[in-house]
Amino acid sequence: MSSRAGLLDRGRAWLSHHRDSAADSLGRLLARPLGSLLTCLAIGIVLALPAVLAQALEEFRQLSGDWQAPDRISLFLRESVSEEAALAWREELEALPAVARVDFLSRDDALVEFRELSGFADVLDGLEQNPLPHLLLVAPAASEQAAQLRARLLRDERVAEAVLDSAWLARLQQLTDLGRRVVWVLGGLLLLGVVLILGNTLRLAIESRREEILVVKLVGGSDAFVRRPFLYTGLWYGVGGGLCAGLLVVAVFALVGPAATELAALYGARSSPLGPEPMAIPYLVLLGALLGLAGAWLAVSRHLGEIEPS
Known part of the structure; x- marks a missing residue:
């Protein structure tokens, strides 16, 4: 019975520390709004660029699919x-x-x-x-x-x-396939850039809290205990960057969508408004959160081992 109570207590303590770490890391970001906003905007721009290119390429692919080139x-x-x-x-x-x-x-x-x-x-x-x-x-x-x-x-x-x-349409489809591959490669490089941005940001955060980390380790705090607040910091940065990316994507299509729709209508294509997918913002937020956790984990795993009490 006592062992079960001990497990429950440890579970409550674990959840409590997660809750406190999430709230504390969010509070630290809100305490310096300008710096946090600039970091989220940088992440958002990097996430938005491949999203806009991929969506625009998909719209163009659908548009070219509406064209019927006769075998003449x-x-x-x-x-x-x-x-x-x-x-x-x-x-x-x-x-x-x-x-x-x-x-x-x-x-x-x-x-x-x-x-x-x-x-x-x-x-x-x-x-x-x-x-x-x-x-x-x-x-x-x-x-x-x-x-x-x-x-x-x-x-x-x-x-x-x-x-x-019909030869021009075949060449157009080949160019579209090439463009899709370029977008995938560019997107992968930019996502790697997000991880590096977050890793560098978290490295600076770790250095600024070096003394606090040393004290926690001196009293027996585990690496997981020390790592947790920084993981939530990366998570919040990623979520904020994903939200910024979603808003940027919506803004871009709001600006160019009407003109692109009119152009498509001239070629006899669909007349529905050009815009991002309904799930674009949730996907970007989820992607940003995952990248934030990945960047934070890499940064903490690399630099936390360098901070040990002498």
Whole structure:
């Protein structure tokens, strides 16, 4: 019975010290609000940067996923090819089994369309002659044959250039994948930076309380007992940094979100507002707390052993 009572007493003492350590470490941070706020802001900026980049990249990936690039081959004909010859070749191409459809766009129609879309009407009107070629838009019968059909048509002497319209989307997806990897690497480096910032901050805190730590160790305090207040200090710094990061992310998307949504609408993409995920702030706070504990643990484990009563 007495052993059970002893365990309960030790449990209460352990919880009491946790509560006191958490309250004391928070009180020390609030006692120097400017320094604590600057540290939390530094952590918040470092956490917010990869979060903003990752969210922006995800929004762009979803936006590009809404774009449907047709498997269509644009044949830019040579200037020597007349409109009559282009129309005749169009009929020949439509008779091929590998071709589903061929549309013809004359150089005059192409100039009118380019003038409307480009906004360079004054410049185009000043040209002595139309610089645009006739254009044949070839739709393959099967998507998997598009590249092979393009290579075949490009060998024709009447073709100056053959462009597969879906090729740009494939390159865009590759760039998006590359961007995702860059964000992951950058995010990892920045998270390491958070741990280092907290480690240096806690190192200074340990040095400022060296005499107190020596006294605690002299009266028999364990390393875990001494470590606990600093772990809570790192935790509070991490939570504060996560909150700052969440607010910064919300502020960034509030500033650029409307313009980005309007831009997406121009490309026929979704019209929903651009913004962070609903759980972005809780995730950032949790991440900041974990990094705070990690940074504090590393700092205390390294420097606490250097402080021993002689």
